[in-house]
Amino acid sequence: EAATKAIKEWGQPKSKITHLIFCTTSGVDMPGADYQLTKLLGLRPSVKRFMMYQQGCFAGGTVLRLAKDLAENNKGARVLVVCSEITAVTFRGPADTHLDSLVGQALFGDGAAAVIVGADPDTSVERPLYQLVSTSQTILPDSDGAIDGHLREVGLTFHLLKDVPGLISKNIEKSLSEAFAPLGIS
Helix, strand or coil, X not given: CHHHHHHHHHCCCHHHCCEEEEEECCCCCCCCXXXXXXXXXXXXXXXXXXXXXXXXXXXXXXXXXXXXHHHHHCCCCEEEEEEEECHHHHCCXXXXXXXXXXXXXXXXXXXXXEEEEECCCCCCCCCCXXXXXXXXXXXXXXXXXXXXXXXXXXXXXEEECCCHHHHHHHHHHHHHHHHHHHHCCC
16 A cells, blocks of 8 residues: 555656565565565566565665665666565563563554655656655664564564663764764764
């Protein structure tokens, strides 16, 4: 539904989509969800696909970064980016030994989002809504194990350290400064 809406809002024929990037933490399938979505949407069989599984929140920013790189380095590329989660499958009853799992279950829900990313828009037929100026990522110091997700026999499990907000607040200023400095923003 999200992908169909994004294509409709874009207003161009599906045949102009050159790339499909799909991310989810909700499953691991073969053929992948990217293949299933290509068939479901009726995209060209030769659309260039990339599937990202099991990367959690990290995937949302990563797929936008990848879409930007693809669009800027492949003239005329139009990249359909789709993220979808069905985290209800991870729900388990509470356990005294893993109260952190409840936090993960409370934070994450089911949903989907999609967008078409391109460079050098044809303004006679496309109306860009925003511009991806820059993308970056970083690893926070002392963050190993702060957020863990694992696919196990019982399904997908999440574990969050109680200091995740503290790790973010300690590092947000430096991270933003490093991200904006190359753009001349201080």
